[in-house]
Amino acid sequence: MTIAAEPSWLLFIVSLPTSSATARMRIWRALKSLGCAALRDGAYLVPGNEARERALRELGEDCAREGGVSWLMAVVARSAEEDRSYRGLFDRSDEYAELRRSWKEANRGLQALALPDLARLQRKLQRDYEAVRATDFFPTEASAETEAAWIDLNNRIGRLLSPDEPHETRGGIARLDPSGYRGRVWATRRRLWVDRVASAWLIRRFIDPQARFRWLARPADCPKSALGFDFDGATFTHVGDRVTFQTLAASFGLDEDPALVRLGTLVHHLDVGGEPVPEASGFEAVMAGARERLDDDDALLAEMTTVLDSLYAHFAREASRAKT
Secondary structure, three states: OOOOOOOOEEEEEEEOOOOOHHHHHHHHHHHHHHOOEEEEOOEEEEEOOHHHHHHHHHHHHHHHHOOOEEEEEEEOOOOHHHHHHHHHOOOOHHHHHHHHHHHHHHHHOHHHOOHHHHHHHHHHHHHHHHHHHHOOOOOOHHHHHHHHHHHHHHHHHHHHHOOOOOOOEOOOOOOOOHHHHOOOEEEEEOOOOHHHHHHHHHHHHHHOOOOEEEEEOOHHHOOOOOEEEOOOOOOEOOEOOEOHHHHHHHHOOOOOOHHHHHHHHHHHHHHHOOOOOOOHHHHHHHHHHHHHHOOOHHHHHHHHHHHHHHHHHHHHHHHHHHHO
16 A cells, blocks of 8 residues: 555554564664554554654664564544544653653752763753653643743753853844954953863964963953953854854854864854764763863863864865765
8 A cells, every 4th residue: 555645644563573682672762762652562653744654664674674574554543533542642741740850850969960960961851851852743731831841950050051151142243354353362261161162262273373362260350352252241152043153153254164164063062952963972071071180271272172173174074075
């Protein structure tokens, strides 16, 4: 039978040899990540769309390679009552309630965590939340309630990670001539973290090779003659959905360099979340280790400059390969 491009429901039936325990677990996890509801052992229902149909077809091919068989069928509810019954299988209220319980527990221990551990916890909690949202095909009030709770928790973690983290500002970004920004003093908050260290690297490598940096105990300590970055009221800070690194790149016409764009995506992911970059976790681990070893921000910038130089070269090579 030919399956419509977007059937109402998809029914996936699978049978694997009893000896294929590893394959069973792998396929069960794949079905769970797709949000399938188990009707009985080996029979799974999911709302139909083109992407899920494609994923289930690929899963069927995986079953065949393991010596099993599978069937993928389009199912249409015969009545509104039957359709409501199907939808009820995908009520995520219990999963959302469990998330909120885990967040309350995590919230009690946030202040005791070191910065790298706090950042890792934030990303884990976000992954868990997004995994539930991705399979919440019919959102209810529980979804809105959980979203509000997540915003509150995420904001609290953000404040603990960076007490002086700049707030998003609105407006456009003017294109600037780098020649007017050379040989200057640049200032940001001390105890560098991802956005600040990457921004300092970008300034020295691409904007002001003679840049001198001043590391501030408080943003209010910034001298009037200095160019502040990555704090509220700074010359360069978060604008719209751009973190400071991306604002600097856009300000000086560097956002057309694909390697810097990729690096900016990495910084954005580690600073405020967003599109993941495979190299991000490695960069964060190196940054956290360097931060533990080095109390001096000049030394920290010098060490991370080597890492950022290497990442930039890596991304530039990938961009070059993509063109050929």
